[in-house]
Ligand SMILES: CN[C@](CCCC[B-](O)(O)O)(CCN1CCCCC1)C(=O)O
């Protein structure tokens with residue numbers, strides 16, 4: 001498989017400094033070489049250019065809308081270009097607002113894609129339902145067609161049209177969902193497996209049900225958006241919104257291995273690594289755990 005690595009050094013979808021260094025620490029952790037050692041053909045396409053708009057005042061309660069919107073357009077254009085020459089794009093973030101651009105870009109190449117969202121959070125607040133105004137808690141709201149009439153057209157987002165249906169999304173790992181998000185998930189029947197379902201059914205059953213729900217015929221391309229805060233904070237402490245009671249390493253490996261086994265992976269987002277949070281040990285652990293999970297999306301199987 002040909003993999004195109006794309007750095008997305010972005011942090012303006014949330015309020016903490018640090019996620020802009022995510023691509024750097026993951027590259028320094030050896031991700032490109034490790035994927036090449038798996039026998040993959042890996043091309044590093046460098047970093048997306050990040051736009052910083054001056055006087056980018058909040059709009060409809062959303063912070064840095066112009067900076068996020070215009071950078072998202074550059075992300076979408078770059079992801080589209082990478083996916084026109086590679087089989088799979090590995091997007092190294094950066095906060096989770098990166099997914100606005102990665103999914104929009106992927107959908108231009110693979111319009112029939114489905115989205116697996118691995119996260120402690122649903123990231124589907126509209127600007128009105130968000131209590132933080134951080135756009136990393138809203139990316140899916142800008143992408144889902146059924147929400148278009150509920151989401152104002154923010155400055156910087158003029159270029160974006162929603163490109164996925166609510167039924168094309170499946171969540172795994174939820175454990176911190178806002179009231180407004182829960183209403184949206186219920187209203188539009190979005191497939192959602194929280195940590196409660198992971199405990200109730202086991203990860204194997206959850207992965208099987210999630211894939212069957214979004215792609216019963218097993219033929220659609222998969223956009224996998226992995227927020228490292230889906231994992232338990234004992235494994236990935238260096239992240240902005242940690243929530244206890246997360247996925248174990250083996251559960252996360254299992255998700256990655258099963259998605260890899262479909263052979264239909266189109267893009268993997270790796271979001272919310274923040275190397276400025278915690279101490280050196282936390283940072284190294286977070287990078288090492290994240291890289292070990294990424295390897296399992298690309299053929300590193302525990303069974304050899
Ligand atoms: C749950 N929603 C939050 C967090 C979003 C995390 C984004 B991710 O990319 O890391 O998943 C939290 C909203 N508030 C909940 C009550 C306490 C203050 C934060 C939000 O800011 O929308």
Ligand SMILES: [Mn+2]
Pocket residue numbers: 119120121227229230241
């Ligand atoms: Mn999260």
Ligand SMILES: [Mn+2]
Pocket residue numbers: 096119121123136227271272
């Ligand atoms: Mn997220």
Ligand SMILES: [Mn+2]
Pocket residue numbers: 227229239240241242272
């Ligand atoms: Mn987070």
